[in-house]
Amino acid sequence: MRRAGLILCATLIAMPSGALGQADSGAEAAINEGAVAWQTGWNSGDAAAITALYSAEAIVLAPGAEAAEGQEAIQAGLAVALEMAGGSTMEITPGEIIPVGMDHAIEVGSFVETGADGSHKDHGKYLAVWAKVDGSWKIVRDIWNSSMPQ
């Protein structure tokens, strides 16, 4: 019995803290799911579905526009962007995820936008700040830009 206890202790000490569930705030899984949901929302032209990923007080900093604060302004901006995009599809790839405590995370990723005719429309990078709001992960700050020369 004492020996089993010693083995258990040794195992616990040898394990990385993540394996004990301490370091995992759930941010990484939520962010990866969020990226898929954002992309799916865009590809189906659903501004409301994308907006649901943002917190009530979120700030979106889109190129070519003033800052949009709050879900209503964010949805309106997305609706205009979707209309201008003319049926483009978006591929979003989270790159780096930096956890900040248990309730925040910073994500840096990249996007590729393909036109309805299959042409390369745009590609660039984004930074999103995520926060756990009432138990679920939401985007609270979002900014991106194109990497293509003008």
Add this chain to the structure above:
Amino acid sequence: MRSAVLVVCAALLTFPSAVLGQADPDAQVGVKEGGMAWAAAWNAGNAAGIAALYADDAMLLPPQGDAVQGKAAIEAFWQGLMDALPGVTVALETKDLHNLGDVAVEVGSYVDTGADGEHVDHGKYLVVWMLKDGSWQMARDIWNSSMGQ
């Protein structure tokens, strides 16, 4: 003698840390000073001064280009932009600061003005600041223009 030592100790404990030559760990102060130093360095054509505000492993995500990582590359990037925009001055303004402990997220706006006073550009930025070795350093920096393309 002992009482003199006690007075010095008390004075040191009472003084704010900035008086002792350490950077203020308060994000509000650190970010404000950092932003002022950034704009002053740009307006003085001092790319090294700008680069000094970034963490060693910082990353820039500039429009119309790929990500730029590390201090040397960041200095070269800003030097290149200064050379391309002679006489352009920049004004920065913090709009929102979210302090998360050792990390702070700043949202702000910038205005670029030409040498003859004309409006060159305006837009917004997001900077992730990190408290490292007692000072607030820029760890991630991304921005875009608000002007129509």
